[in-house]
Amino acid sequence: MNAPAYNFAYLDEQTKRMIRRAILKAIAIPGYQVPFASREMPMPYGWGTGGVQVTAAILGPQDVLKVIDQGSDDTTNAISIRKFFAKTAGVATTTATEEATVIQTRHRIPETALNENQVLVYQVPIPEPLRFLEPRETETRRMHALAEYGLMHVKLYEDIARFGHIATAYAYPVKVNARYVMDPSPTPKFDNPKMDNCAALQLFGAGREKRIYAIPPYTQVVSLDFEDHPFEPYRFNAPCALCGAENSYLDEIVTDDKGGRMFVCSDTDYCEGRQAAGHHGSLSAAPYKEKAGSHG
Amino acid sequence: MSLSMTAMIDVADAQKTFTMHLQGGIELPVVRGVTFHVNPGECVVLSGPSGAGKSSILKMIFGNYRCDSGRIGIRHRGTVIDLATAEPRQILNVRRSTIGYVSQFLRAVPRVATVDVVAEPLIVNGMSRADAQARAGALLHRLNIPERLWQLPPATFSGGEQQRVNIARGFISDLPILLLDEPTASLDAANRAVVVELVAEKKRQGVAMVAIVHDDEIRHLIADRIVDVASFAAAA
Amino acid sequence: MVDQGSADLATLESDRPLLVAESLSKSFGRIAACRDVSFSLYPGEVLAIVGESGSGKSTLLQMLSGQLAPSAGHVSYRMRDGVTRDLTTLGEAERRFLFRTDWGFVHQDPAQGLRMAVSAGANVGERLMAVGWNHYGRIRDTASDWLTRVEIDVARIDDAPRTYSGGMRQRLQIARNLVTEPRLVFMDEPTGGLDVSVQARLLDLVRSLVAELHLAVIIVTHDLAVARLLSHRVMVMKGGRVIETGLTDQVLDDPREPYTQLLVSSILPP
Numbered sequence: 001m002n003a004p005a006y007n008f009a010y011l012d013e014q015t016k017r018m019i020r021r022a023i024l025k026a027i028a029i030p031g032y033q034v035p036f037a038s039r040e041m042p043m044p045y046g047w048g049t050g051g052v053q054v055t056a057a058i059l060g061p062q063d064v065l066k067v068i069d070q071g072s073d074d075t076t077n078a079i080s081i082r083k084f085f086a087k088t089a090g091v092a093t094t095t096a097t098e099e100a101t102v103i104q105t106r107h108r109i110p111e112t113a114l115n116e117n118q119v120l121v122y123q124v125p126i127p128e129p130l131r132f133l134e135p136r137e138t139e140t141r142r143m144h145a146l147a148e149y150g151l152m153h154v155k156l157y158e159d160i161a162r163f164g165h166i167a168t169a170y171a172y173p174v175k176v177n178a179r180y181v182m183d184p185s186p187t188p189k190f191d192n193p194k195m196d197n198c199a200a201l202q203l204f205g206a207g208r209e210k211r212i213y214a215i216p217p218y219t220q221v222v223s224l225d226f227e228d229h230p231f232e233p234y235r236f237n238a239p240c241a242l243c244g245a246e247n248s249y250l251d252e253i254v255t256d257d258k259g260g261r262m263f264v265c266s267d268t269d270y271c272e273g274r275q276a277a278g279h280h281g282s283l284s285a286a287p288y289k290e291k292a293g294s295h296g
Numbered sequence: 297m298s299l300s301m302t303a304m305i306d307v308a309d310a311q312k313t314f315t316m317h318l319q320g321g322i323e324l325p326v327v328r329g330v331t332f333h334v335n336p337g338e339c340v341v342l343s344g345p346s347g348a349g350k351s352s353i354l355k356m357i358f359g360n361y362r363c364d365s366g367r368i369g370i371r372h373r374g375t376v377i378d379l380a381t382a383e384p385r386q387i388l389n390v391r392r393s394t395i396g397y398v399s400q401f402l403r404a405v406p407r408v409a410t411v412d413v414v415a416e417p418l419i420v421n422g423m424s425r426a427d428a429q430a431r432a433g434a435l436l437h438r439l440n441i442p443e444r445l446w447q448l449p450p451a452t453f454s455g456g457e458q459q460r461v462n463i464a465r466g467f468i469s470d471l472p473i474l475l476l477d478e479p480t481a482s483l484d485a486a487n488r489a490v491v492v493e494l495v496a497e498k499k500r501q502g503v504a505m506v507a508i509v510h511d512d513e514i515r516h517l518i519a520d521r522i523v524d525v526a527s528f529a530a531a532a
Numbered sequence: 533m534v535d536q537g538s539a540d541l542a543t544l545e546s547d548r549p550l551l552v553a554e555s556l557s558k559s560f561g562r563i564a565a566c567r568d569v570s571f572s573l574y575p576g577e578v579l580a581i582v583g584e585s586g587s588g589k590s591t592l593l594q595m596l597s598g599q600l601a602p603s604a605g606h607v608s609y610r611m612r613d614g615v616t617r618d619l620t621t622l623g624e625a626e627r628r629f630l631f632r633t634d635w636g637f638v639h640q641d642p643a644q645g646l647r648m649a650v651s652a653g654a655n656v657g658e659r660l661m662a663v664g665w666n667h668y669g670r671i672r673d674t675a676s677d678w679l680t681r682v683e684i685d686v687a688r689i690d691d692a693p694r695t696y697s698g699g700m701r702q703r704l705q706i707a708r709n710l711v712t713e714p715r716l717v718f719m720d721e722p723t724g725g726l727d728v729s730v731q732a733r734l735l736d737l738v739r740s741l742v743a744e745l746h747l748a749v750i751i752v753t754h755d756l757a758v759a760r761l762l763s764h765r766v767m768v769m770k771g772g773r774v775i776e777t778g779l780t781d782q783v784l785d786d787p788r789e790p791y792t793q794l795l796v797s798s799i800l801p802p
Contacts, residue, residue: 146625150662154647154654157661160668161651161690226668317790318797359779361786384765384779385574405761407736420743 009056009089015039019057019212023203026214031176032144033127038210048081048106049207051123055104058119058203059085064092066100071108071249071266078106095269107170109191111248111270114200116217122185124206127213129173129183149181152224160229169234175222176215189223190234190249196221240265241283243274303333303371304473304504310356310366310380312349326352330366330528336472339495339505339518344525350508351400353525354475356380357506358397359387370394370473392420398466400477402458404450410461411436411446417469435464439490456482467494474498476507480514492517548610550575550716550748551596556605558591565591567772568605575715578742578749580759580780582795583769589752590720592769596750597637597718598627612715632659636709636717640724642701645708646693652679652704653689659712678707682737699730703737710741719751723758735761756799760784768792 007013015037022036041049059065065085069078073095081104082093094100097112104121114120130140133151143149152173159167172189176182184195185204195202195215202215215221223231239246241262248270250263262283265271310330316322327349334340342350355361357368359379368379372394377386391397396417404413414432419425436446439460445453450461459482466474476495480488488511495518498505509515515522549572558566566588573579581589594600596607598619607619612634622630631637639645646655656675657665665671676686682703693701702722709717722738723731739762742749753759759766759780766783768776768791776789787793 142624146628148628148662150658153661153666154650154658157654157657157668157671158651161653161672226671227666228669315788317793355785360781362778362782362788384782385577387779388764405736405739407732 006088008061009059009085010042011039011053011056016057019053022212023054023057023214026203026212027201027216029180030215030219031174031180031182031213033211033213035210036212038207041207042084043080045208046125048077048104048123050205050209050212051104051106051121051207052081052084052205053207054121054203054205054212055085055102056089058121059089059091059102061089061091063101064094064099065089066094066097066103066269067105068103068108068110068267068269069106071110071251072268074268096273097267097269107186107188108249108266109187109194111245111265111267112273113194114198116199118200120198120200120202122187122202122204124183124185124204124211125208127183127204127206127209127211129171129181144180147179149175152181153226156224156226156229160226166225166229166231172231173224175224177219178222181224182213182215188234188249189231192221192223192231193233236263238263239281240271240274241281243271243279244281245271245274245279303335303369305334305357305371305506306367306369306376307332307353307357308367308369310353310363310368312352312356312361312364327525327528330356332523334473334504334506336502336504337499338520339499339507340521340523341507341509341515341519342525343515343522344529348525348529350525351477353528354397354477354506354508358395358475359391360397394471395473395475396466396469396471397475398462398477398479400481402450402462404461406451407449409447410441410450410453413450413461414464414468417465421469432464432468435468436461438494439464440487454482456484456487459483460487463491463494467498470501472503474503474505476505476509478508478510480509480511488514549573550577550610551750552606552608552616553596554606554608556592556595556602556607558588558595558600559603564772566595566602569767569774570605571767571774571777573716573748573750575748576746577765578747578751578763580763580766581750581752581769582754582756582759582766584754584795586771587769588772589769591772593718593720593750593752597635598622598631609716632662633712634714634716636706636714638702638705638709638717638719638722640721642693642698642705645705646701648694649692651690651692652684652696655693655704656707656711659708663712674711675707678711679704681741682707683733697730698726699734702726702734706738706741710745710747713745714747716748716750719749719753721753722751723753723755738762756784756795768795 018037022034026032026034039053041052043049065082067078067082069075072078085091086093097110101117102119102121103110106123128140130143130151133155134140156166168189170188171183171186172192174182174184174192174195184192197218197220199217201217204213225231236250240248240250242264245265248265248267251266252261252263254261307330311328312326314324314326316324330353342353344350352361356363363380366380369376370379370390372390377390379387379390411429411432414436415428418428418431433446441457441460450458463479480491483491492514495505507518551573554570556566556569569592581592583589595602601620608616609619610616653672653675656678657671660671660674676689679686679689684700684703693704696704723734726734735758751762763780765778766780767774768783770791776783776792783792784796787796
């Protein structure tokens with residue numbers, strides 16, 4: 001077989017250098033979107049090319065990589081990206097959060113607290129938090145430069161006027177280091193508090209939009225709100241059906257065609273870890289076992 | 297005419313000519329060489345035939361008409377200002393605290409209630425709305441404007457009623473100079489008497505007044521001096 | 533008539549001009565749109581710039597409000613801290629901040645001065661949020677307050693101005709501008725395009741707000757009746773130049789220049 005010989009982690013060294021410069025700049029200006037020359041990757045836009053480029057630029061031979069998609073290590077995308085790096089970089093991979101040094105994620109932050117030796121790489125579709133209010137790039141750049149964020153609050157005001165509360169459930173805008181307003185990527189607002197004062201380095205890559213931004217470790221990240229309508233993370237009504245966790249983000253899983261459903265941890269590694277440690281939920285059996293009148 | 301150091305109004309050699317550009321540039325001289333003074337507590341009546349320039353002189357003293365030359369000396373807050381050469385802001389200041397003008401026809405802002413039209417000069421000078429309206433009401437009452445009309449804008453009133461509203465607005469504040477252009481023209485005997493009384497009160501308060509009055513009887517009652525404007529008529 | 537008195541304050545404040553224009557000129561290629569305009573504006577003073585289309589009045593307004601750089605001359609403004617600054621020396625951030633706080637600009641077309649798809653309350657509250665107000669309840673109360681002041685039914689606070697009539701939109705634009713208590717408001721033909729009765733109501737509102745809030749206003753209009761009703765002083769423009777200036781009642785009752793006489797005589801009697 002004529003297996004192609006890849007440069008370490010697929011990208012050539014000059015490209016990695018360019019991306020690292022962008023990353024350094026992003027770290028130096030927390031929350032600021034740094035433009036970069038996004039390359040053609042072997043997956044189309046919308047499939048994590050930004051995250052993949054950032055990971056490729058920072059990966060070293062000793063790193064241990066974990067890839068999750070909506071919290072799960074075993075969806076198609078997570079698996080294929082993990083295999084991509086296993087093949088092009090030859091690095092060790094894992095599903096255990098505590099063992100990883102680089103974690104690439106699509107739309108979730110792991111439940112297990114991260115440490116100073118870890119980097120969390122987010123995949124970002126639309127990096128500009130003001131985009132849906134102000135379509136012009138020239139104008140949004142000016143607003144960031146001049147810290148004119150009144151429009152963001154207008155959006156929150158409108159939500160409260162219309163719905164009685166701030167209706168944004170994911171991609172909830174945050175203010176980083178008391179300066180830039182940032183889109184945390186479409187993570188649920190449940191995850192926002194984890195970004196604040198996090199011990200790990202957080203990097204954000206948007207491949208199609210060609211932007212990189214970053215939150216250095218131990219940086220203040222505050223979700224936007226009003227004094228009299230403070231930010232409140234979503235609270236679930238019940239614990240995880242499999243491991244009984246009460247403080248993790250839950251996925252709803254439909255179990256039958258009669259309206260049966262159950263709620264289980266979105267972070268599969270976290271859930272399995274808890275079950276292995278002896279915690280059980282109300283449905284610790286496999287999901288397809290029927291129980292009359294059971295809800296998660 | 298001797299210059300009095302305490303004169304409130306001191307007009308010296310004022311002159312005005314209209315240039316009618318739309319009519320080919322015809323020049324219409326109005327007055328020239330206007331010279332007279334008015335002391336506090338005095339009422340000077342300008343007399344003369346119609347068209348001799350009496351209203352124009354009054355408007356020149358108020359700063360409404362500009363002079364081509366000459367001097368309009370006004371004692372304003374202790375110093376003398378020449379309105380002919382004053383800055384627009386100064387003229388506004390003078391109008392606010394020194395000179396009041398009761399024109400021949402009421403020109404009020406449309407849609408403002410009568411009591412507010414009359415109270416406005418007081419509110420502008422800092423009086424509370426309630427107090428100002430109370431004083432306005434008292435004066436309107438004296439001038440026989442019934443209370444049921446106070447909330448209506450004066451535009452629909454009769455000529456005489458409008459003129460009385462005008463007078464009320466002119467007399468309500470404590471300005472040291474008042475200019476009166478035909479204050480009794482559209483009024484019946486009873487109301488003419490009220491106006492005469494108001495003028496007398498102002499004199500006792502030391503207000504200097506210049507008035508244009510056609511009615512001989514009224515003139516006799518209010519004038520301390522009569523200045524014949526015919527002597528100022530510009531040569532045709 | 534115009535509240536003559538609000539220009540007179542015994543304080544030192546009003547002895548210093550708020551805005552000073554010196555020899556302002558603007559050319560677009562060979563076209564001299566505006567030539568050598570100079571004046572001073574004091575706090576609480578309303579200045580009308582009157583002229584017909586093509587007289588240069590809109591260009592002048594653009595220069596005075598810092599939106600257009602002059603070809604020659606200066607505009608200086610006394611900031612809230614008392615320091616007088618030439619507008620061209622202001623950084624973009626400063627100028628935008630000034631525009632949102634100490635100044636107001638009322639456009640002829642209210643759609644240009646409003647966010648049409650956002651609720652009235654948010655429109656009025658935006659400036660407050662832009663300067664850091666962070667309490668929803670207080671923002672909403674202040675917005676409701678202002679809607680009442682401009683005679684808009686408070687029940688409409690959550691409706692977007694798309695659902696408003698022309699007169700209501702214009703009044704909303706005024707509320708949006710005045711909420712940060714500016715000292716100077718620019719108005720560009722604010723009654724243009726409105727029905728006569730709607731115009732009248734709007735002018736009454738502007739008149740009383742100007743008096744109450746001691747606003748300085750520069751209003752561009754082709755309508756002498758608007759000038760007479762609202763302004764203390766008027767500048768008549770023709771061909772880019774100021775051909776006559778003075779107290780409003782002086783210029784309208786005793787017009788000197790041929791063009792001014794023509795304008796005044798063209799007003800249809802009521």
